[in-house]
Amino acid sequence: MSYLDQITSPTLLLDEKICRANLQKMADKAKRHGMQLIPHFKTAQSHKIGNWAKEYGITEITTSSIKMAEYLSGQGWERIHIAFPFNPLEADRLNEIASSQGMSVQLINTETAQKLADTLTNPVSFFIEIDAGYGRTGVDSKDYLGIQKILDIAKSSTNLNFRGFYLHPGHTYYGDIPSIYEETREALSRLKKEFKSQYPDLVTRTGDTPGCSVVEDFGDIDQLGPGNFVFYDLMQAYLGSCSKSDIAVAMAVPVVDIKKDRKEILVHGGGVHFAKDVLSREDGGKNFGELVYLNDDGWVIPEDGSHLKSISQEHGVLKASDELLNKVKVGDVLGILPIHSCMTADCMGAYLTLDGKWVDHAEGSKN
């Protein structure tokens, strides 16, 4: 029986081969540069995909919330890092998880450092997050005094252990990657030199998918932490991080109506499935996802421009090529490559593989 026979409603398909190839490629790249790959699992959020990752030498992962860390704990990871400025109200939850799981967190101010120094009952490592320059979060890379204050508070605690500096250059999604990476290398290298005498074992980590995919000079950075690369998506393909054939997930959407005169197909697949990330097309239109043809082995990517031109909560309107219009029928199932796979996976909460097996996601099945 084909996996296609299981689909009656919007379903997020996962091509294990592509996903494994992405893991392999990034693991090889880290190895080639003498770096450790610690993928951000906010994209996959899965025990099963975690087990695949372990086959490529991956021993640590990152999450973006304590809730996600709770889900992924107890699965044999040496350490789980929460790459979000630690929320001091979650200190009890951190203590609970750290009683049985190696954990690290991210600090950017003295208030939260003090809170953890005062309340931790189990060892937890921490990174200091460095502002990558686009101002979302982090300590300024030249604010040595601010950094030292956090470190001094940590020294007062036997449970709060400094691990190094974390810098997420998320502006590679819209900026010039080479110059951003020049700044990233410089900042992390300078910080390492500045604090190495106090902390000989400190490490530095960076990790956006666009940068990790295309950059070949990481200087003396120790760890790579990309997340999205596990699946990639159309945003990454248009940024040049991958090709469309590297995208490991596609949404299967049932066709509910066809308007031949308008060259539009109405599918069941909207904002609650894809989230609402969108790209602009060269013709000025919007692109909420692009058509692929599903078959028993996975999907084929046509070059005919069929794409989701609009979505609402449950509806998707596909601008369709003549080729597609000529063969599509109400009740067919089409595939759509997502714009932003992390958000899409988070909406769907489960994956169906091409051999018809369900793969877990932290949010639980929402099919």
Place this chain on the structure above:
Amino acid sequence: MSYLDQITSPTLLLDEKICRANLQKMADKAKRHGMQLIPHFKTAQSHKIGNWAKEYGITEITTSSIKMAEYLSGQGWERIHIAFPFNPLEADRLNEIASSQGMSVQLINTETAQKLADTLTNPVSFFIEIDAGYGRTGVDSKDYLGIQKILDIAKSSTNLNFRGFYLHPGHTYYGDIPSIYEETREALSRLKKEFKSQYPDLVTRTGDTPGCSVVEDFGDIDQLGPGNFVFYDLMQAYLGSCSKSDIAVAMAVPVVDIKKDRKEILVHGGGVHFAKDVLSREDGGKNFGELVYLNDDGWVIPEDGSHLKSISQEHGVLKASDELLNKVKVGDVLGILPIHSCMTADCMGAYLTLDGKWVDHAEGSKN
């Protein structure tokens, strides 16, 4: 103990009093116009809030998917309508649910009508959805032949029963409401006249929140089906459907960092909590939600312009007023009125009331 003591992570707060006042007001309006209120429960998606609705004379509800209908079935509703062009692949699931729950669906083509005529094993009513004029979905209101073809197929089945015409003028979110409603009244009235001789009991339904909130002339339309009004949100407030004090939900977000020099506050609250709906501000900036001050009784809406200027998957950056900056501390919990409450509730999957009780949502707790 205050409900505030329960909050350590992003949490969607629900003010029952405001929610009930919204239900009461819309029920009164329907009554005043001699119409039946059949709210769209894609917003609330809740058994508990459904029970509140029943206290205002509401006996039928609408959902946007069969999954949501499955969740809300068996709760004493006379009928649950799925306001989405029926997906023929879900016919088995419809049969299952219709064996114990009054159901209606929406048809817009002969293919799906035939599929249901061939496979239904239990009685199901249907509406024919009429294109409101903005082309998302539905049969053209003057396509009597197309409508008759669907009706003729239904006549061949003892289980598929025509109920009437459904027209969702969703373009009231960006168009001129009075003229849109003039067209809506005209189309539904004309269709009623045209098909009344064949179906003396047919009803007509319309139901967008902006229109249902402000329009006072519904002509001979029989049923009102808005959804968002149960909670309202900032989009509705800026459209003029409600005032900000009518918004029944607010996200509680923990403060994780404060940048006084930039007048910014970093909160735990991002795209996985709010979804990514956004409004444009008059100053050209973006608005992903607006600040409210939480207290033991709920929240107070300041007029100081503090708002979420950007969000990513978990991060929210709040542009803060001086008043807020002067009193906020890391570890505080702030409130944010959402841009689009339907999507926000769908992301969160649970509500916390101001008396500290959890209220269910179809997506399950995601706190």
